[in-house]
Amino acid sequence: MHTSKYNRPLVVSKAVAAPLLEAHGIGKRYGGVRALRQVSFDLRAGEVHALVGENGAGKSTLIRVLTGAVQPDEGVVRLDGRVIEHNSPHRSRALGIAAIYQQPAIFPDLTVAENIALVNEPGGLARRIDRGARRAQAKELLRAIGAEIDPEREAGRLSMPEQQLVEIAKALGGNVRVLVLDEPTASLTERETEKLFGILQQLRERGAGIIYISHRLEELGRIADRITVLRDGETMGTRQAADTDVRTLIRLMAGRELSAVFPKRAVKIGETVLDVRGLTSAAAGIRDVSLQVRAGEILGVAGLVGAGRTQLAETLFGLTPADSGSIRVAGSEARIQKPEDAIRAGIAYVPEDRRRHGVVAELPVRANATLAILQRIAKGGLLQSAAENALAETWVSRLGVKTDGIDAPVSSLSGGNQQKVAIARWIATEPRVLILDEPTQGIDVGAKAECHRIMCDLAEAGLAIVMISSELAEILGMSDRVAVMRGGRVTGVMDRAAATAESILELALG
Ligand SMILES: Nc1ncnc2c1ncn2[C@@H]1O[C@H](COP(=O)(O)OP(=O)(O)OP(=O)(O)O)[C@@H](O)[C@H]1O
Ligand SMILES: [Mg+2]
Known part of the structure; x- marks a missing residue:
């Protein structure tokens, strides 16, 4: 992969003999589905080993086996060459294996500090509590990863990326020998991702091993030493990241040539469909937002974590109603106090936190x-x-x-x-206005291209699309115009031709 732009120090691998962590001949079935078959995988001290594959390839299942969250039907897991008997999340954590799962395991009713303390205080929360110390420790861990989150906040009120950052702080609290990250950057912007990479670098210098799952294949070149590809529950081989390009990875993942990007189609732009003027919501932290989106148009919304992008979507959809300002859809005033009003007005919303609002798991x-x-x-x-x-x-x-x-x-x-x-x-x-919050976060390259194709089809059919994304490439690739947010305000709107990574970042940082 190309690392030209980023000079990362060469890491000398200390472990030549026994790997730090090793999975051997792992098999796991769920009913008729063979989630894993004969999978072997090893992790050395001081390396970042990336695990990639299409959705459903078995990545999360493999890491759940490593952490003891799932019992394999066959195969063993070894740490320092010794089989881990009766593996369980508790046992693996005690051995220094920390995991950040794809779906944050946050206790919504506890504060941020309590959530962090829960895994790092041996006796659990019931022990004699030193709230001050706990808060200080949480603050320190959050600061280390550059997250500006108040430790006293209720965890259930955090946004998806904030939850992810708390998860990372949680994992770093203990004595980490193996850190497993299942799509940690899915909802992070480049700036937060940058901070995370810095921390991973420190951990690996301390001799920890890191397993890193991501669908953002471009980022692997920057941090991974080796890459293992899974397809339909089987290993397709392990490669040196330095010798592997994105195209090769995609071919190994999909079993065929596949384009990672879907070229945006130019479609006819029509009348204004969504017309937002002076929208303000104190509860959502949205201030004086004005935006217009026309039929056939894709408006990309960029900004850093906490800039108010999701809050804007929630205000438009009636989850946090506006205090003042107006929303017009296709020329008529829409009074949106609750989601039903928004749906009636023709607004649909695919939220970012799809586990909470997106699907009904049962x-x-x-x-x-x-x-x-x-x-x-x-x-x-x-x-x-x-x-x-x-x-x-x-x-x-x-x-x-x-x-x-x-x-x-x-x-x-x-x-x-x-x-x-x-x-x-x-x-x-079949809405008139479609708001998509991180539409392709966590989905594989093939589905991502399909998702972009569908967005173009919908635009062509005359929908006005608002696409919130933390991925600059997606913003630049798919948007007709780009709105940048900071501190709950829109700090600028640019045409496709004028939008560049630099101009967006400038508006996002202020
Ligand atoms: N609890 C479960 N019950 C039944 N099937 C399951 C269960 N967990 C996973 N599977 C199946 O096992 C296969 C592998 O799933 P897994 O979650 O490991 O995929 P993944 O590689 O992590 O995908 P993604 O990129 O979408 O997160 C899938 O076909 C999935 O449907
Ligand atoms: Mg997964």
Whole structure:
């Protein structure tokens, strides 16, 4: 991979003999699904070993086996050459294996400091509490990763990227020998990602081993020493990151040539569909936002974590209603006090935190994919099953959702496949305005290109699309215009031609 721009110090691998952590011949079945077969993987001290593969390839399952969260049907896990018997999350943590899972394991009712303390204070929260010390430690850990989060905040009120940052702080608290990160940068912007990479570098210099899962293949060249590719539960080989380019990785992941980027199609731009003037919400921290999005147009919304992008979406959708200002959709004033008002006005919203608002884990894929349009396909209160099935099948195949069938519960899908179901559900409502918050976060390259293609199709059909994204390449690639936010305000709007990484960053930083 190309590392030209970034000169990272050469790391001399200390471990030549036994790897730090090793998985050997791992197999795991879920009913008829073979999530892992004969997978072997090893991690050396002082290295970053990336794990990549399409959605559903088995990455998360493998790391759950390593941390003892899942028991394999066959195979062993060794640390320092010794088999870990009766592995469990508790045991692996005691051995110095820390994991940051794809879905943050935050206790919403506890504060940030309590969440961090929970894993790092041996006796748990029930012990004699020194709140001051706990707060100080949380503050220190958060500061180390450059997160400006008040340790006394209730964790349930944190945004998705903030939760991720708390997860990282949690993992760094103890004595970490092995750190596993399952898509840590999925909702982080470049600036936070940068900080995270700095920390990983420090950890590896201390001799820790890091397993790093990411769908952002371009970033691997900067931090990974080796890369292992999984496809359909099997290892496709391990490579030196320095000798492997993104194209090769994609071919190994997909088993065929695949384009990582979908070229944006120019479509006819029509009348203004969404017209926002002076929108202000004290609760959401949104100040005097004015924006126009026309039919066929994709407005990209950029900004750093905490800039107010998701809050703006939540205000437009009625989750945190505005105090003043106006929202007009296709010429008529929309009074949006709650999501139902927004849906009636023709606004659909695919939220970033799809676990909380995006999918109903207990319901099957079928119901999830069609939940928002139940009114449309239900007649006289009776659900028309055939119509629902047809719709669900269409979207499942179009987005390539990897599932046992549309009757499988969403909770059995891999992280990326759950995302696809959430996206399907909202585009199926045929809205006039579609707000997408991090639409392709956590989905693999093939599905990402498909998602971009669908966005262009929807734009061509006359939708006005607002796309919030932390990925600059996506903002630059897909937007007709780019709005940049900082501190709850829009600090600038640029045409596609004028938008560059530099101009966006300048407006984002102020
Ligand atoms: N609890 C479960 N019950 C049933 N099937 C499961 C369960 N957990 C995982 N699977 C299946 O195992 C396979 C591998 O899933 P896994 O979560 O490991 O994928 P992944 O590589 O992490 O994908 P992603 O990039 O989408 O996160 C998938 O087909 C998934 O549906
Ligand atoms: Mg996963």
